[in-house]
Amino acid sequence: FLAMLPSNAAQAEDGYDLWLRHAPLEGEALDALTVRPLAVVSDQAGNATVDIALAELRAGLSNMTGRAVATAAEPGATLIALDCDHPQIADGGAFSLNGSSNGLTVYAFEPLGCLYGAYALLRDLAQGTPLGEIGYSDAPAMPLRMLNHWDNPDGHVERGYAGRSIFDWWHLPERLDQRMIDYARANASIGINGVVVNNVNARAFMLEPRYIVKLARLADAWRPYGIRVYLSARFSAPRDIGGLPTADPLDPAVRAWWKAKADEIYAAIPDFGGFLVKANSEGQPGPQDYGRTHADGANMMAEALGDRGTVIWRAFVYSEFDDTDRHAQAYAEFVPLDGQFAPNVIVQVKNGAIDFQPREPFHPMFGAMPNTRLMLEAQITKEYLGFASHLAFLAPMWEEVLEADTGHGATVAEVVAPVGMAGVANTGSDRNWSGSDFDQANWYAFGRLAWDPSLSSETIAREWAAQTFSRAPAFLDSVVPMMLGSREAVVDYMTPLGLAHLMDTGHHYGPAPWVCDLERPEWNPCYYHRADAHGIGFDRTERGTHALAQYAPSVAAQWADPATTDPIWLLWFHRVSWDHPMPSGRSLWAELVHRYDSGVAAVDAMAATWADLAPYVDAQRHRAVTENLAIQANEARWWRDASLAYWQSVNGRELPAGTPSPA
Ligand code: GCW
Structure with missing residues (x-):
């Protein structure tokens, strides 16, 4: 009787596995993997990242085939091999998959490329593609593919609709919740490589030594997954926790404080990503409190980080004391500063000029600051689209923005591609992570678009739905159009x-x-x-x-x-x-x-x-x-x-x- 049911129908599931379910295969895809014994190997085994790639492939393949997977090449076996120092592949996470009837090799220049290749292979297999038909190369389009958590240290998530924060600051650094590993897996599987762990409405005490050791534990756990940690930094921290009378960015003592703070963080976390800053926005402190500009503030912090890290300065500013159209305020403040930001400063711009509405035209800053590194900020959590109870697949919304022609000789995607994309995370302590099953698709879609902004919403919806629910064509032909129209329904x-x-x-x-x-x-x-x-x-x-x-x-x-x-x-x-x-x-x-x-x-x-x-x-x-x-x-x-x-x-x-x- 069970055999008559379409796949997946019989299992009880709570969504915790996200798109990494690796449900049992059938037909040709299964045959290709089971005609002979299956082995997954690498000469670079022993490297932490390569070991994760191997373990992911072995676990995923054994779930999909129902068979044990060997860890050493056996004569006559179908061999999946990871070659993770191949000179002809680029760095930065690129990989190449070369399948044949005898097996498949993942080529990469570095372990992270192998990990991304392993997840890509699992994604293809989980959609039912036979091993021998898999052959392509891929590389991330953007260097920074980040999640921004608006998680407060007390566990409340600003604009979070999926329960409490996933970060257990109370028990860190001694206790590392398994969720932190599962979170890293999910992120790495879609290419996310940076995480800002705390809310942009930041508490200065997150910069204190007691939090740096906690953050260091997360950084250690996520490093093998290619994820760097970042902190939202409160601009007034030198006053709030540093005992200084001012946070004026041109004050030498303030500059020295940030430099010492950066040194302290790098001593604990050598690959710390940097600071995200919300300044002079919605009551947050900033350089304008001292008559200085956003560039003065950002450059001061950039100097403290030096070539070790990046300052990501948000452009989401508007003021109650400015009676011009809110739509025009960020452009008016930032565009005159074009060219004044240090090389390790990024200005992070929301997709539209108001605030994450169901539909907004692209932000006029895109294309208007040719001498500034601009990054796109999208909101995965659906603050203005019905929270987690309304079904709205956001890839079409982001696609609309990314494809928009700025009129400055580039689309929005082309403007931000040399820099990156940040998504305000929709994760929480709910079993299903995102507050609803379909909200997982938005996390997934954000990562996929940051990896490759030319992917169509339809492709993303199809691969997500196949991995998450069922690869049956009749299911996909019905659920994909439903997802694609869902955001327009909310707009309407x-x-x-x-x-x-x-x-x-x-x-x-x-x-x-x-x-x-x-x-x-x-x-x-x-x-x-x-x-x-x-x-x-x-x-x-x-x-x-x-x-x-x-x-x-x-x-x-x-x-x-x-x-x-x-x-x-x-x-x-x-x-x-x-x-x-x-x-x-x-x-x-x-x-x-x-x-x-x-x-x-x-x-x-x-x-x-x-x-x-x-x-x-x-x-x-x-x-x-x-x-x-x-x-x-x-x-x-x-x-x-x-x-x-x-x-x-x-x-x-x-x-x-x-x-x-x-x-
Ligand atoms: O979308 C608005 C939200 C605030 C948020 C702010 C911002 C983190 O309503 O909750 O604060 O934007 O992006 O800074």
């Missing part, structure tokens, strides 16, 4: 047609377009939609805030005229009347109603699709996803009905004929 039921930041205050969950009484104007949803009886939208053209002028002329031109602006950006850049004619032939009002309805319908369709996929998924995870989809279906209606009721209270209009009635 939350913030269609370029609307943004209408989430309720503070927690950012659920609709609140009516909120307009917060002290800081730019935190009010009404600041963003500007709806009244006549119309709706934010005019960023020269008739409005002129923020559009920060884009290159060719880009600004695409968005200058409401008649020719793609409807997905319409209300982001323009304020139009409720009767504004849309390309669909509908009025703006009718189109808005239509989009909210489409979003709700799309969630209902996801629920129906998922229900049909029960035969392919173990019962535990199937039910967990089903339950989340029920929440999402209710809350999509909440978003639509509350938003429409509010717009109606403003514009006094009836719903267009044929609109489904509220739930």
Whole structure:
């Protein structure tokens, strides 16, 4: 009876294994691995990283084949060999896989390349590709592929929806939770090579010796996986914990303090990555407190690190004392500093100019600072996309940004490729790591895109779903389109047609377009939609805030005229009347109603699709996803009905004929 079920259906699973399940193979893929005994070997065994690669391959292959895997070459065996000092392969983690009917060799220049090659091989095999058909070379497109944890030392995760922090600072350094190893495996399997362990809203005491020893234990555990540790550093630390009267970056005592701090960290962690800094942003201290610039602050810390590490300085700045459009503030502060940052400084820019909305146009800083190393910051945790209960696959959102032509002669991906990408992590203490099974896909997709930003969302969704749930083609043909449309559904039921930041205050969950009484104007949803009886939208053209002028002329031109602006950006850049004619032939009002309805319908369709996929998924995870989809279906209606009721209270209009009635 069991044999009649599609694979994976019988096992109970809680998602802890992520995409590294290595479920049993069948058919040709299984035959290719079982015709003869299987052995996995390397001349470089004994190196910690190579040993991990060997162990991963042996464990994964034995799970997939149900057979033991030999650790030495036997006559007549199918041999998987790791050659990890091959001179013809580049460094930085590159590898080449060369399969044949007799086996497969992973070639790399260094152990880390072998580890990445081993994970790639497991990924291919887990998707059902026969060993002999595997043959290609690969290398990371970007040097820095990082996770940023917004984890506080007390275990709370800012914008975390997957339980408590995975970092057990209390018991470190003596006790290293196994989760720290499993976390490193997951990251290495998708090429992540840097981790900032603490929140950018940083506590200075994380720089104290008692925390440095804890961090050193993590660094030791992760080093063989190719992961370097970084710390978020609080700019005022010389005052907070250093006993100095100032944190002025031009003060010699302050500079000496940071230099000594860096030396102390490097003594414990020779490959420490560096500091991530949120300065003069949302109340955090920074160089402007002393009349200095971001460059003064960043360069001071960069000097302390020297050629040992990197300062990653965030560009997420906006101020309550600046009454210009929030959209324009980071560009205005940073672009004039182009060329002034030290070579070991990176400026980290969020994908869009506001804040991780379901859809934002790319940040105008990309391409506008040719003499500064810019890195992209994406948010894996879904602060503004329904937390972990709403299903939204984010690869299409990141793909949209990465592919965007900045008008400065490069796409966003090309601008950041020489530097890297950071993702705000969605991990937590939940058994499934990410708060929901489908949120694992966002962690996975972030890593894959940082490795290769030219990968399509569809490729990523397909490989993730095959490894995570089932490689059955009928399953994949159904689940992949569902994933690909899921983020657009969220855009439609939350913030269609370029609307943004209408989430309720503070927690950012659920609709609140009516909120307009917060002290800081730019935190009010009404600041963003500007709806009244006549119309709706934010005019960023020269008739409005002129923020559009920060884009290159060719880009600004695409968005200058409401008649020719793609409807997905319409209300982001323009304020139009409720009767504004849309390309669909509908009025703006009718189109808005239509989009909210489409979003709700799309969630209902996801629920129906998922229900049909029960035969392919173990019962535990199937039910967990089903339950989340029920929440999402209710809350999509909440978003639509509350938003429409509010717009109606403003514009006094009836719903267009044929609109489904509220739930
Ligand atoms: O997205 C916003 C969040 C804050 C966050 C801030 C930032 C870490 O609401 O929680 O603080 O951005 O990126 O600094």
